[in-house]
Amino acid sequence: MDTESRLPGLALPAGGEGPGADSRLAAGALGTAQGPLLAAAEVLALDDEEDDLEVFSKDTSLTEVNSFSPSVPISPSSMINQYKFEDGPELRDLFITVDDPESHITAIETFITYRVVTKTTRGEFDSSEYEVRRRYQDFIWLKSKLEEAHPTLIIPPLPEKFIIRGMVERFSDEFIETRRKALHKFLNRIADHPTLSFNEDFKIFLTAQAWELSSHKKQGPGLLSRMGQTVRAVASSVRGAVKNRPEMFTEMNNYLETFSQKINLLDKIAHRIYKEERDYFSEMKEYGPIHTLWSASEEDIADALKGLAGCIERCCRATERRMAGLSEHLLPILHEYVLYSEILMGVLKRRDQIQGELDSKVDALGSKKPEKDVLSEEIGKLEDKVERANNALKADWDRWKQNMQWDMRSTFMNVAENNLRYYEECLATWESFLASQTVDLRVDEDSEDRP
Amino acid sequence: MESAEPEPSGSRPEEEEEEEEEEDEEDGALPAPEQPLAGMEDCLAKKMEITVSEAEKRTGRNAMNIQETYTAYLIETRAVESQSEGQCAPVESLWRRYSEFELLRNYLSVTYPHIVVPPLPEKRADFVWHKLSADNMDPDFVERRRIGLENFLLRVASHPVLCQDKIFYVFLMQEGGWKEMVNETGFQLKADSRLKALNATFRVKNPDKRFTELKHYSDELQSVISHLLRVRARVADRLYGVYKVHGNYGRVFSEWSAIEKEMGDGLQSAGHHMDVYAASIDDILEEEEHYADQLKEYLFYAEALRAVCRKHELMQYDLEMAAQDLTSKKQQCEELATGTVRTFSLKGMTSKLFGQETPEQREAKIKVLEEQIQEGEEQLKSKNLEGRDFVKSAWADIERFKEQKNHDLKEALISYAVMQISMCKKGIQVWTNAKECFSKM
Secondary structure (H helix, E strand, O other), X not given: OOXXXXXXXXXOOOOOOOHHHHHHHHHHHOOOOOOOHHHHHHHHHOOOOOHHHHHHHOHHHHHOOOOOOOOOOOOHHXXXXXXXXXXXHHXXXXXXXXXXXXXXXXXXXXXXXXXXXXXXXXXXXXXXXXXXXXXXXXXXXXXXXXXXXXXXXXXXXXXXXXXXXXXOOOOOHHHHHHHHHHHHHHHHHHHHOOOHHHOHHHHHXXXXXXXHHHHHHHOOOOHHHHHHHHHHHHHHHHOOOOOOOOHHHHHHHHHHHHHHHHHHHHXXXXXXXXXXXXXXXXXXXXXXXXXXHHHOOOOOOHHHHHHHHHHHHHHHHHXXXXXXXXXHHHHHHHHHHHHHHHHHHHHHHHHHHHHHHHHHHHHHHHHOOOOHHHHHHHHHHHHHHHHXXXXXXXXXXXXHHHHHHHHHHHHHHHHHHHHHHHHHHHHHHXXXXXXXXXXXXXXXXXXXXXX | OOOOOOOOOOOOOOOOOOOOOOOXXXXXXXXXXXXXXXXXXXXXXXXXXXXXXXXXXXEEEOOOOOEXXXXXXXXXXXXXXXXXXXXXXXXXXEEEEHXXXXXXXXXXXXXXXXXXXXXXXXXXXXXXXXXXXXXOOOHHHHHHHHHHHHHHHHHHHOOOOHHHOHHHXXXXXXXXXXXXHHHHOOHHHHHHHHHHHHHOOOOOOOOOHHHHHHHHHHHHHHHHHHHXXXXXXXXXXXXXXXXXXXXXXXXXXXXXXXXXXXXXXHHHHHHHHXXXXXXXXXHXXXXXXXXXXXXXXXXXXXXXXXXXXXXXXXXXXXXXXHHHHHHHHHHHHHHHHHOOOOOOOHHHXXXXXXOOOOHHHHHHHHHHHHHHHHHHHHHHHHHHHHHHHHHHHHHHHHHHHHHHHHHHHHHHHHHHHHHHHHHHHHHHHHHHHHHHHHHOO
């Protein structure tokens, strides 16, 4: 099954986010473990020996000269391995792609829609293939429905409405491409989730035509009532939910505080590195040609100077590729986890809120004697609710940590490989220059020896 | 160097004996290419080890009796003994400061205007990138200057002509009284007029094409090398930034690893490698400074080359003026003798207005002019010879310089490649290690 797609008609920005690079990003970053740690560990242990994973990690060198040209399609078996199954590829039954951004101009507004293609073997779906168009608003709707239905599950992050860092225009190609990739990842993360992927709203999102979706959206609790729920929930959470919180969740909270801090720092560091590399690149671009200019006034050393200029130029291109790797892999992942850390905070709060409802009812039990029976029943229900919420969160938390570990490992390994590739290219360039020059030197020495 | 020609004014030490060459003295022909100077074996560098081994901060009172801090450099020399003797000659040493080196170089430039005199290391730190200090007292700057001064002495000592200069020898061997000795040569007077002349603008009617081309070359070389050094400094700055930012990974990974169970070790050790990576740039860029210094030497050499070309222009101009002056005097003489006025002259007009001179007066004038003409002709002859002499010896040194330049620059470019290779290898090692650590996360 081919879930990779091209982006016909979309002008690629100079930032080098080409379709070939994209497919690798989509494939690589979607790895999610489904199930217990053990299975995941087995897959991970195969990293070095598994040929297909090797292909994945060395893609750029095999399939393209630069990151702008389209890549050769990756073999299906290598793609499947990237998804990190516990029991094997047969379990994966829902493949989603987000592509083909299109601009729509109406009297009121201009907006972008994305094509969402779904391929599935699941029985619940009437067809095996769907193609719909969705806009950013629709994704926001989906996310809020999922949060509503599963308050203590970890719903993947959506790309932000605006980008604060950097001066990216709202509808610049770069912005649209970044958003598209993030939306693609959002849907795939949901598809990988053992619970969320079976959510009804999710199914409708993937399959309904535009008008169907609109009418479906209008059903269900309105915005105001949702807001009301949130306000009540926040209020109740302030009251004592923390003192009754199970140890495990306090640990999670503490973990999150540090994690959130560190991931934000890493995000900043990564952006800073990108900026420094870009500045280095722009100086290098000026550096090489000076040697060529110089060679015009020289005779004996003209070739050496031209050779040096050539080396610098090649290293320049290698730097460009290194930068592209950073912006395609590291930056989006770190950003996603920055958003994830906020989401997790929210999830923990919601769990606290649910517990808070229970706690306040329990407190009420002590003071309101006449409604004891009613209260007891309510308390019973709430206790179940709290237990379900806690279990769901615990399981999802473990799953999230698993994924995070995998994502971080593969992303940073990719960073290391990127840098290795860069240094290896430069090394080869300089070594061949050196070889050519020392050959000349020997030739010169020979001729000097002659009387 | 050919002897037996009238020498330019100023002291010139004994010339080295060398193979006599037939040469073509006809106008316009290039002098026959000289064989590598047979005297190279005798040049000072081969006979003596010279090092500038130490630098020391000193305080003292200067000429205006004001307290100042300066750096003194220790020059050590030792005669090279033949191996069979097996003994080590004693090391002689003395201290000199930068201004004394400057004095030496000024003296050499003035005394040997046809020689491309080796340059001194820069007076002030230029083309620095941000981490390097532009302060003259900065230890790194002092160290690089020490190396540059040693290089200067070795260049002079291996120059076939300059190495024989007595003032240079005394500079190396005798601390006291050297300054007085230099000043006694009276070169300072010539230095002032030379400086003025080098900066003056004048037009030569028949410029020597070779020297004109060479002057253009030296201008181009200066321009391109300064541009290159400026951009190189910026590149170094940026590269420093890239490496150093990676150092932040180390700290954050370490803090993050504290909350992770399985990922902790991998993160921690990867962080260590990021620290190594960030630290590695310091040595890399320090090495590159030496490369920059090699280029700088030729930036300054270009100035010295230009000075030789200008000197030639000066001589040519001087010659043309002298010839012009002679021609006009001859004409004057002729007019007086024949009584015809061919050219307008104030004298002619006044004599017309106020009456002719007496025959005695005219005779006197003619006699004076004839004397002047004879003097002028002798001067012109000697200037011509001087000019030819200059061209020949200058061109010989220029050829020597070109070979040296090509050799040195090529070596410098190669050493640059070697440095890049070393940097790449270090990078590969660090990132291989880091990748290993990441894989264990």
